Amino acid sequence: MRKFWYLVVLVLTACGADRGGPGEPLRLVSTSLPPAAIGDTYSARFLAEGGVRPYIFKLDGALPKGLSFASGSLAGTPQEKGLFSLVLTVEDAALSSRAQKVVLNVTDPPPPTMKTVQPLSPVSEAFLFAARAEGRETKGFQAQFSLKDLEPVLDTLKAADGLLYVLRFDRAKAVFDIDAVFVGSAKKDIEVFRLTLTPTAKEPVRTNIQPKVIFLDKTGKAFAPAPLIERTKTDGKYTYADLLLLAETLSPKPQPAGGDKAPPSPGGEGKTDQPADAPRTPLKGDFNQDGVVNMADLEALRSSYAWGNAGTVQTEESPKPSEERPAETPPADGRNGK
Numbered sequence: 424m425r426k427f428w429y430l431v432v433l434v435l436t437a438c439g440a441d442r443g444g445p446g447e448p449l450r451l452v453s454t455s456l457p458p459a460a461i462g463d464t465y466s467a468r469f470l471a472e473g474g475v476r477p478y479i480f481k482l483d484g485a486l487p488k489g490l491s492f493a494s495g496s497l498a499g500t501p502q503e504k505g506l507f508s509l510v511l512t513v514e515d516a517a518l519s520s521r522a523q524k525v526v527l528n529v530t531d532p533p534p535p536t537m538k539t540v541q542p543l544s545p546v547s548e549a550f551l552f553a554a555r556a557e558g559r560e561t562k563g564f565q566a567q568f569s570l571k572d573l574e575p576v577l578d579t580l581k582a583a584d585g586l587l588y589v590l591r592f593d594r595a596k597a598v599f600d601i602d603a604v605f606v607g608s609a610k611k612d613i614e615v616f617r618l619t620l621t622p623t624a625k626e627p628v629r630t631n632i633q634p635k636v637i638f639l640d641k642t643g644k645a646f647a648p649a650p651l652i653e654r655t656k657t658d659g660k661y662t663y664a665d666l667l668l669l670a671e672t673l674s675p676k677p678q679p680a681g682g683d684k685a686p687p688s689p690g691g692e693g694k695t696d697q698p699a700d701a702p703r704t705p706l707k708g709d710f711n712q713d714g715v716v717n718m719a720d721l722e723a724l725r726s727s728y729a730w731g732n733a734g735t736v737q738t739e740e741s742p743k744p745s746e747e748r749p750a751e752t753p754p755a756d757g758r759n760g761k
Contacts, residue, residue: 449474449519451511456525459501460532462640465490466498474515484509487529497527504529534638534646535559535611537566545627549576553617554634560611562639563604563670565663565733567652568632570597572624580618583610587670587721589728593655600654600730602663604670609641637733643667645734652733659729661710666724672708672716 452470459465471478480495487507490499495513507527514520540553552575556564563586575592582588588603603615622628635652637645708716710723 447473449513449515449521451513451521451523454511454523454525456497456527458528458530459487459490460530461501461504462532464500466496468497469495469511469513471513471515471521474519475517477516479514481512481514482509483512487527490527501529504531531647532559532640534636535561537564537615537634537636537638539632539634540617541630541632545629547622547627549619549621551617552620552632553614555612555614556610556638557612559638560609560641561605562609562641562643563602563667564615564636564638565602565652566600566634566636567654567733568599568601568634570599570620570632572622572628573597573620573630573632574623575599576619576621580616582616583613586615587666587673588616589666589725591730596655598655602666602733604639604666606670606673649734654730654732656732657728657730660727661724662729662731663733665710669708669710669716669720669724672706673718673720 449471450473452472453468456467469480471480478495480492482492482497485507486492486497486509487501487503487505489502490497507529509525509527510522511525512520512522535556535558538555538557540551540555542550554566570592574594574597577590577592580588580590582603583605585606586603587606588601590599590601592599601616620630635650637649637652640646706714706716708720710720713719
């Protein structure tokens with residue numbers, strides 16, 4: 424009978440040791456950190472076992488801006504990238520301590536991905552092709568699609584609400600290009616466009632459309648590293664920077680150009696301190712100079728768009744092409760109406 428009770432005591436003691444009881448030496452359980460991305464919410468918690476509770480955690484070293492450490496938890500939104508070497512120390516109630524070096528890797532946020540919806544089997548008739556932006560918020564994108572033995576019906580393109588776009592198809596190279604920007608806030612997990620594709624070969628075509636895409640983050644900057652998309656260049660007044668400018672200034676309600684009317688002078692209703700023939704202040708995004716920024720300006724941009732290699736988005740510090748040259752009123756092609 425004594426042997427039986429002795430065996431029970433051994434089993435219970437062993438189970439207590441597996442749970443990290445006070446009879447065990449103090450040790451750190453988590454000694455590595457998951458990677459973080461700039462602008463993404465981050466949290467990680469360190470754990471310890473053994474020793475005598477409660478534990479006190481300490482983290483030495485320079486943390487990236489936006490992160491803070493308290494009670495064994497690292498949390499916040501990192502604002503700078505790099506490798507950050509840290510030393511984690513845990514101390515228990517018996518004043519035993521353990522230390523461990525840890526490294527936090529903060530990288531650029533990964534870009535969204537463009538998922539396509541296309542036939543899984545060979546096709547000989549026109550079909551619907553769709554593209555979705557998934558995984559992360561995006562303000563816009565520049566994309567190129569190689570369409571061997573396929574031709575897009577451009578008039579069938581239906582874009583997401585609030586998406587301004589310019590597109591073209593090079594029939595000789597079978598390449599479809601599209602530049603697009605969302606008006607207002609960035610979007611996530613959304614179908615960006617769909618259109619009809621028509622097979623041009625005599626035999627059924629097996630589709631395998633793999634787009635090349637450069638996405639913009641919610642601030643309008645290209646996700647890094649941004650690949651280079653080689654395109655056939657064309658002459659034109661307006662660039663992707665102008666499309667971004669139009670998306671920033673477009674308003675659903677007509678607005679007068681700045682400086683169109685001067686404020687009335689005191690004591691004289693309707694009178695102004697500025698001559699009636701005073702020059703107007705240019706309105707950003709008013710490419711056709713009609714005093715408002717609306718969809719007519721998108722048509723003006725489309726009719727004189729300078730296609731070029733994608734991958735370099737003009738920054739706010741750089742002069743805007745639309746501000747360097749006077750805008751004319753080019754005829755609208757009337758084909759792309761979003």
